[in-house]
Amino acid sequence: MPKVQVLPDYIASQIAAGEVVERPSSVVKELVENAIDAGATSISISVAEGCRTISVADNGHGMQPEDAILAFQRHATSKLSSADDLWRLTSLGFRGEALPSIASVSRVTCYTRLKDAASGFRIDAYEGKITSTETGCSPGTTMEVVDLFYNVPARLKFLKKASTEFAHIQEIVQSLAIAYPHVAITVEHEGTVHMRTSGSGDLALVAKEAKLFTGNESLIEVNNHDVTHGVKVKGLVAKPVHFRGDRKAILTMVNNRPVRCPLTYKALEYAYSDLIPRGRHPFAVISIELEPQHVDVNIHPTKKEIKYSQGNEVYLTVQRAIVTALRTLPRPTFAEQQTQHTQQQVRESHFAPAQAFHGAQTSEGHQPSVAVSLIVESRSAEADVYTSPDAGIAYARFEQAGHEESVEARSALAEPPSRPRQLGFKDRLAYTLPSATVSNSSDSITDFSSRETREAPATRELPDGWRLLAYLKNTYFLIESEQGLEIVEQHIAHERTIYERLLAVQSEPGRLTEHTQHLLISAPLRLSAEQSACLKENQEALAKLGFDFEHTEDGGSLCTQVPLELAHKNYEAAIQELLDQLITCDHANIILEATKSVACQSAVKNGMPLSEESIISLLCDWLATPRNDTCPHGRPVRMSFSMDKLFQMFHPA
Numbered sequence: 001m002p003k004v005q006v007l008p009d010y011i012a013s014q015i016a017a018g019e020v021v022e023r024p025s026s027v028v029k030e031l032v033e034n035a036i037d038a039g040a041t042s043i044s045i046s047v048a049e050g051c052r053t054i055s056v057a058d059n060g061h062g063m064q065p066e067d068a069i070l071a072f073q074r075h076a077t078s079k080l081s082s083a084d085d086l087w088r089l090t091s092l093g094f095r096g097e098a099l100p101s102i103a104s105v106s107r108v109t110c111y112t113r114l115k116d117a118a119s120g121f122r123i124d125a126y127e128g129k130i131t132s133t134e135t136g137c138s139p140g141t142t143m144e145v146v147d148l149f150y151n152v153p154a155r156l157k158f159l160k161k162a163s164t165e166f167a168h169i170q171e172i173v174q175s176l177a178i179a180y181p182h183v184a185i186t187v188e189h190e191g192t193v194h195m196r197t198s199g200s201g202d203l204a205l206v207a208k209e210a211k212l213f214t215g216n217e218s219l220i221e222v223n224n225h226d227v228t229h230g231v232k233v234k235g236l237v238a239k240p241v242h243f244r245g246d247r248k249a250i251l252t253m254v255n256n257r258p259v260r261c262p263l264t265y266k267a268l269e270y271a272y273s274d275l276i277p278r279g280r281h282p283f284a285v286i287s288i289e290l291e292p293q294h295v296d297v298n299i300h301p302t303k304k305e306i307k308y309s310q311g312n313e314v315y316l317t318v319q320r321a322i323v324t325a326l327r328t329l330p331r332p333t334f335a336e337q338q339t340q341h342t343q344q345q346v347r348e349s350h351f352a353p354a355q356a357f358h359g360a361q362t363s364e365g366h367q368p369s370v371a372v373s374l375i376v377e378s379r380s381a382e383a384d385v386y387t388s389p390d391a392g393i394a395y396a397r398f399e400q401a402g403h404e405e406s407v408e409a410r411s412a413l414a415e416p417p418s419r420p421r422q423l424g425f426k427d428r429l430a431y432t433l434p435s436a437t438v439s440n441s442s443d444s445i446t447d448f449s450s451r452e453t454r455e456a457p458a459t460r461e462l463p464d465g466w467r468l469l470a471y472l473k474n475t476y477f478l479i480e481s482e483q484g485l486e487i488v489e490q491h492i493a494h495e496r497t498i499y500e501r502l503l504a505v506q507s508e509p510g511r512l513t514e515h516t517q518h519l520l521i522s523a524p525l526r527l528s529a530e531q532s533a534c535l536k537e538n539q540e541a542l543a544k545l546g547f548d549f550e551h552t553e554d555g556g557s558l559c560t561q562v563p564l565e566l567a568h569k570n571y572e573a574a575i576q577e578l579l580d581q582l583i584t585c586d587h588a589n590i591i592l593e594a595t596k597s598v599a600c601q602s603a604v605k606n607g608m609p610l611s612e613e614s615i616i617s618l619l620c621d622w623l624a625t626p627r628n629d630t631c632p633h634g635r636p637v638r639m640s641f642s643m644d645k646l647f648q649m650f651h652p653a
Contacts, residue, residue, distance in 0.1 A: 020101040023159065024051040024148060025168035027106075030098035031056040031143050032176055036183060037092055038062075038141065041199060045173060046188045051165040052149070057142040062114040065121040065132050072108075072125045074100045092257060102145060104128075105152050109144040111137040127151075170195060174210040175251055175258035178285055181206040204236055207285055212249060217242045217283055224321030229313040231290045233321040237268075238283035240275035240326070240630045249283040254295060256287070259306050264288075267319040271326055273592055274499065275627060277634035286318060327626050460613070460620045468615060475606040477615055485641040490615075491606045492631040493622040498565060499599035499632045500625045516546035517567035522558040525549075525572050531579040532557060538582055541590045545598065547575075565602035574601050596632040 021027060028045060031054070035043050038060030046055040063071070074097065102108060103125040113120025120137035123130060149156040159165060166189050177185045177197045184199030197209040208215040217238040224233045238249075250268065252261035264286050272282050296307040308314050462468065465482035472478060477493075479486040527535065535542075535557060539549055548561035559571050566574050578597040585593040604610065610618070622628055622637070630636055641649075 020097050021105055023168060024054060024165050025172045027054050027102055027145055027148065028056065028169050029172045029176070030102065031145075032173065032185075033092035034098065034143075035060055035141065036176065036180055040140065040183060042184045044186045044188075045169075047166060047169060048190055050162040051159075051169065052147060054145040054148065055142065057138075057140065059138070059140040062117070062120070062140055063112045064114070065112075065123070065134075068110055068112050068121060068123045069130055069132055071099050072103055072123070072130050099125075105155070106148045106150065107146045109146075111135065111142040111144075113137050113139050113141075115139040166194075170211075171248075174212055175253075177210040178203070178207050178212060178251055179253045179256050179258050179287075203285065207236065212251060212285070213238070213283055219283075220325045222286065222321045222325045224317055224324065226313060226317040229290075229310055229317070230294075231288065231310075231314055231317040233286065233288055233318050235284065235286040235321075237285075237322060237325060240272060240282065240627070240634065241636050242283050243272075243276045243280040243634070244283070245280060247281045250281060251285045253285075253287045254297075254306055255289060255292065257297065257306075259297075260304055261286075261288075261306075263308070263311060263315045264318055267315055267322055270319055271322040272634075273589060274596060274632040275326065275630050275634055280634065284322075286322075288314060288318065290314065460617045462616055462619060463623070466619075468612070468619075471610075471615065473607070474609045477619065479619070481640075483640065484643045484646055486638050487641075488619065488622075488638045489606065490608075490610065490618065491603050492635055492637045493628075494618055495599050495603040495631045496628055496637060497618070497621045497625050498602050499595065500627070502563075502565070502595055502599060515564040516548075516561050517564050518548075518561045519559065519571075522550065522560045523571040525557045525559055525575060527557060527576065527579065530583060531576060534579045534583050535575075538590050538594075542594060544591060545594050563598050565598050569601060577601065599632055 020030070024047070028047075032043060032045065035056060035058035038058060040058035040060035042059045044055075044057045047053070099108070108125040110123040110125070111120055112123070117139075119134055120139075121132055122135045122137070123132050149159070170187065173185060173187050173195060177183070177195070181197070181203050182199055182201040183197075185195070185197045186193060187195040195210060197206050200206065204213075204219050207213045213219075218241070219236045219238055222233060222235045222237055226232075247265065250265065252259055252264040254261065264284075268282055268284055268286075276282060290308075290310075294309045296309075462479075466486075467480040468477065469480050470478040475490060477486075477488040477490065479488065525535075532555070535549065536551070539547075542549075546561065546563035547559070550558045550560055552558065559575060562569075562571060562574075574597075578594060578601075581593055581597050582590060604618075628637060
C-alpha cells in the first residue's frame, strides 16, 4: 500500500485552482470582484489570445507593495479576521484563494499604486516565485494574466472555442455590471469593444448597456420591504409582452452578489403564470437585501449559490413585490375616469360582458358551431332578420323615429336573402351587451333583465383620441389612437377581462369565486379514465371555483354545479377541456389553471359578430383591466403601430 505523503505546495495550489478557476471567465470574475471590493468606479477588461491572455485594470484604492506580495499567498485576505466575519460579509471576495489559484496556472503581473503615492510597484508571480520592483503606473491596480493553463494541459484541452469562452466572460461581466450600476465597465476582445457601461447608476440604462435587455422592453419597477423579517426587494421586470425561451434574461442579486436563486425563479413563474405562455420566461432584474447573518455564501467553490436561513420569508417578499408591480401597471387616463362605472357594473351584473358573448364554440380558435347573422336596415320600420338554419334563434334591434329598442327575434322561418347586403356597424348587428345570451343546450335566449339589480346599460365611450375604424372578419378591432394604430383581438381581450373579474370577485385568498349556478338537472359526464382520475384528485380544488360533482356506483360522474361564467355552456365539453388542461399542469397551479380555462371558454369566440356597442363596451372593460397586455395564457391582446413605426414600414431606410 502506498505511503501517505504531503503534496508539494505547487501541486496543492493547482488542485485548489481547479475548483476556483474553471475557465477564463472564472479569472475575470475573481479579478473584477477584487476591483469592485477595492472601491473602483471604472474597470477595463481586455481579453486576447483565445481568452488565455486577460487584463483587468481599475481605479480603486491600490495596494502597498507588501500587501500586494502577501495577496499571492494562499488564504491571505483583508476581508476576514475571524470565523464570525463569515456571517457579516459585505464584500464579494473573502477566502483569499483567487490570486494564488490564478498564479498557479498562469503567469501573473500586477501593477498597483496608491492614489497619493508618487510611484507604484510591479509584482510578478510565476511558478510559486514572487518578485517586486518599483515602477511608474496609474493609481489603482492592473492585473495581467498570460498563458492561462499553460501548465495544466488537461484543463487547456477542454477549453471551448474562443467565441464560446468569451461569451461566458460577457455573461459574468454583465451580471456584475448590473449589480453595481455605478461602476463603469468596458470589455474588449481582440481590440474590439463588446460591452461598455456608463456607470450612471441607472439600473434600466445599465441593463441595456450590458445587453441583458434590448432596450425595447417596457419595464416596471419592483419594490417591496418586509420590515418584520428585514427583507427588501428592488429591481425591474418587463411587461409580459416580452419574454424568452430561457432564463438568461433573469438576474438575481443578493446583497449585491449575483447568484443563481431558485426562489426568484419560482416567484417569477408564479407571478407570470397567467401572463406569458407556459415554458417562457420573463425579463427581470431582482435585487434582494437582507441581514448578512441570514445568508450563507460559503457553500459553493465559485460562490454562485447561497442558502437562506429564512427562505420562505424571502420567497414571499419577492413574490409579493413582483405580483404587486404587475398588478399596478399604468393605465390609460380614461380608465381612471371609468373606474367607478366599471366597479358599479361588476356589482350590478356579474353577467356583463361575460354572459352576453356566449356561443356554441368550446375549442378556442375554431369557428362557432352556432352561427347567427343579422342584417338590419337602420331606417326601416321593421327589422330584417336572417338566421342560420343551424341556429334556430337570433337577436336583433332596430331604430325607428330616433328611438332604439331591443327585441327578441322569433324562430327564423323566412327564407334568407340570396345575397345579403353588407352594411356598417349601425346596420350589421348580432350580440348587444348585456341583454341576452345564446344557450348551446336549449337553443333559446335567456333574458336577464328581470334581475332585481338590472339597469339599462349606460352609454360607453372610448377614451379621448381613440376611434373605432373597422371590424375585421368578426375577430379584430382596428382602432385609431393618439399614438397610431391599435389592433385588438376580441377573444383574447374578453378572456383577460373575464379572468381579472374572476380574480376581483374572489371571496377568499387563492383566486376563488362564490358566483355559481346550481343545475336543476345534473349533467352526466363521459370522461376517459385519465380525466376521471384527474377529476377525483382535484375535486376539492375545483369546488372552490364553483364546481360540484357526484359520482355514481358504476364509476360515472355527474356535474351538479358550475361557475356562473359556464352556466350556459356545454357542460360536458367544457369540463372535458378543463380536465385535459389540468392533467398536464403543476399541481400547485390547479386553481389558477382552472380559472384560466373558465375565462377562456366563457369569452366570445373569434368569428362571432358583435355590435358596435358591444365592441366599445368590451374595449372599455378591457382597458380598465389591470395587466391587460396579454391573455391569461400569455398571448398578446393587441398589436400597436405608432405613426413613426408605420412610416418606417412604408419608407424603409
